[in-house]
Amino acid sequence: MTTSDTTLHPTLKFVCSTCGKTHAPEESEYACRACGPSGILEPASLPITILEEGLFTSSPGMWRYEKLLCLSPVAPRPPLHVGATPLLHAQRLGQSLGLPHLHIKNDSLNPTGSLKDRASAVALARAAEIGAKRVAVASTGNAGSSLAGLAASMGMPAAIFVPASAPRAKLVQALLYGAQVFAVQGSYDDAFELCLQACDHFGWYNRNTAYNPYTIEGKKTVAYEMYEQLGNAAPDIVFIPTGDGCILSGVARGFRDLQTLGMIDRVPRLVAVQAQGSNAIARALAGSGTLSAIKAHSVADSISVNVPRNGAMAVRDVRQSGGRAVVVSDEAIIAAVQELAAMTGIFAEPAAAASLAGLHAYLAEATEESAHSRHEIVVLLVTGTGLKDVDAAARAAPAPIPVEPSLHSLEEALNL
């Protein structure tokens, strides 16, 4: 390693978000040894301490931010191009809501169709670096197809544990990528637990969300991109679909990094958007902050969880940001799928369109004092493509208009 490499990557440490104990990466690959799976690790500091060289690089996609990732610079990377997704200034939609500075970060344009690719990319780089022979993940869908796709691109075998009820599109995708897909007769939590056991038993590399600390490291890059795409500025408020709370903590960490580096003054207010049937984080925020399990059910399967595995960190990050949670119904989510598509051309899966439903709820609950939000820079984070769950979207779609192949019949259909 050259001196330059050493400068960029000093002794890397992770700290337990629950007990504060510090771990070197080789001491514990995943959660805190003392606290178990609830002791989620975070980097103790940014891997870069000097700003003499360019902070961002010309590497493709999210690797533009390689200097800010807690990852060895020699870790092999999956070749699929992840990140560098568009930020759309949604003028029509913004106008209809009285928000002239409404933007949409469209992470559904990642290679497997979801933001999870950012997490998979970094986790796979870490897995390859430490010589893993197989990677595994428990997933309701997106994380599994993401890991399978990115693993395929680098020739790494993958095992995916899904609850048997996951949408077929997401299973087909992972299966086609050549992953072993295990349909677990049980909940996501059962799949999560079985994946932990399997990795422990067989020595597979575990990419489980809210357990593997490299996943949030990958997700934070979406915040860096928002910053650059807004002309080197942070938004005022970001709406984030929230189940386990990992994407929210990724966004928080990204902006916190920029604050640490003196590039922005403060982290944007983060709004955790939860489905009515999966609202554990919202309930914790409304109460004492303590999380309790619920029996989750929502059309937005990607944010439907019984136990938010990154809940404590997400609650902390929302509070630190001065943000809040909003809760939206399945009906509001489905309506948001249609409104987002018709007003912006972005076809999102239900969980992803939830950010728009959350914006509606937020505006409806806004008091006079918070009306200044209408002049702020607002970002909706769209986390996955609607093509992953066409059946759910079909619930929001009107029927086609039948016509005979004649102008006369068309005129009748148009009531002319």
Place this chain on the structure above:
Amino acid sequence: MTTSDTTLHPTLKFVCSTCGKTHAPEESEYACRACGPSGILEPASLPITILEEGLFTSSPGMWRYEKLLCLSPVAPRPPLHVGATPLLHAQRLGQSLGLPHLHIKNDSLNPTGSLKDRASAVALARAAEIGAKRVAVASTGNAGSSLAGLAASMGMPAAIFVPASAPRAKLVQALLYGAQVFAVQGSYDDAFELCLQACDHFGWYNRNTAYNPYTIEGKKTVAYEMYEQLGNAAPDIVFIPTGDGCILSGVARGFRDLQTLGMIDRVPRLVAVQAQGSNAIARALAGSGTLSAIKAHSVADSISVNVPRNGAMAVRDVRQSGGRAVVVSDEAIIAAVQELAAMTGIFAEPAAAASLAGLHAYLAEATEESAHSRHEIVVLLVTGTGLKDVDAAARAAPAPIPVEPSLHSLEEALNL
């Protein structure tokens, strides 16, 4: 208009690809007035004649090539970010085929999931420029959802004409984008004809493929991107899924433009990949060049056409490039969906994976003399995402492995 604008956009003319008659854009918006729909118009020349200023701009996505598009610089553009899709160096897949320089141009990462977005973007810009109040297209899938999505992003009403037999899942995307979708009781040809009549009668803007000359203008940008992504070089050979032949002619025009500008020596050999059940262009190339209608049927619905509406131009472009056609079975296409996903992480719709099936066919038919192709730069064009047709992909996918939520059950499933 400033002098600079005039220099970049001289008097724009289109020429009929059938009879050679020249038309100003305002004389005929679509096909040649003398030849009718078969008289497809092409730009008489590039809109740029001097290279003093930068040829490519910093505009986002495909608008980077705005100076090379036969389109007014003041035409309003749909805000969705189209183009700038990744070119993947497919090392694993290339190794397995003995092709070290195999690349995949992944146009499934366009905002509505297909290359058609390039055509819709330019057609919509033209429609907005001339004050159209509504845009229309006949389509069985990608062109319709593409026009609907990009129209939604700019608030332009859209009408989509589909054959009534089209499965609803294919229409959900267009319906959600808010387009009027007319289910025509008849074939695709009936829908095409009714769209022509409706546009003529109501003054709607017609984006029909192989009729509207701006669609191929948009598609040509994919060739410019390949050139830049290969380090300012043309590939030696490009495999292109081919139905109507418009994408092929778009790729040909893009490389021809670069040749005209002196940036490359020659157009790459273009290989038209056709499905066995939709092989009109391949048959014409094998025979006298004359096209005859067939009764098309293929799992690759996006390249399944009875009459290739851009067939004559595609035959000309393949021949001029020194390329050829290859024909692949539905079984080979479905196998290619799986191979592409498992070897590269790119999940393509059947029509898009046909380019890989075509490469296999090409290599199998290659003679000793053509073995030099193994050292050439090869590009497979992937035109649409597999998430658009999960049912077809499911035919290639193995079943998930059912397990109880226990390590014991998992070990049994793994036969340990």
